[in-house]
Structures are given as C-alpha cells and as structure tokens.
Amino acid sequence: MKTSYDPGTDSLYIEVRALPSKRTVEIEPDVMLDYGEDGEPVGYDIQHASTKAELIGRLILVSAAAE
Numbered sequence: 001m002k003t004s005y006d007p008g009t010d011s012l013y014i015e016v017r018a019l020p021s022k023r024t025v026e027i028e029p030d031v032m033l034d035y036g037e038d039g040e041p042v043g044y045d046i047q048h049a050s051t052k053a054e055l056i057g058r059l060i061l062v063s064a065a066a067e
Contacts, residue, residue: 001064015042017043021043022035022036030047031052
C-alpha cells in the first residue's frame with residue numbers, strides 16, 4: 001500500500017495495488033474507488049481528506065489486512 005497526500009487540495013490517494021485503473025466509482029461523496037482490469041480495487045481517491053479521518057483509518061486497516 002502506498003499513499004500520496006496533496007495539502008493544497010486536501011486530497012489523499014491510497015494505492016492498494018500498483019496497477020492502472022480501468023473504472024472509477026464514487027462510493028460515497030468525495031470518495032472514488034478505482035478498479036483494475038480484473039475488477040478488483042487498485043486505489044481510493046479521497047477529497048477533503050482532513051475531514052474523513054475515520055474513513056481513512058478503516059480503509060488503511062482493511063487494505064493492510066488484505067496484504
């Protein structure tokens with residue numbers, strides 16, 4: 001897992017697999033889930049990340065458990 005945060009836009013990307021995204025779905029307001037060609041998640045794009053600490057914690061724990 002790899003993360004990238006942009007403080008200028010308050011956006012966080014959590015990469016769970018280093019593969020290109022083939023499809024993106026909004027799973028809740030300001031949270032996009034990228035899927036790879038195989039239909040499995042490759043990353044989460046989170047806008048207004050500083051207001052979503054609980055969600056980010058859950059995503060990181062779930063992603064780490066899957067590794």
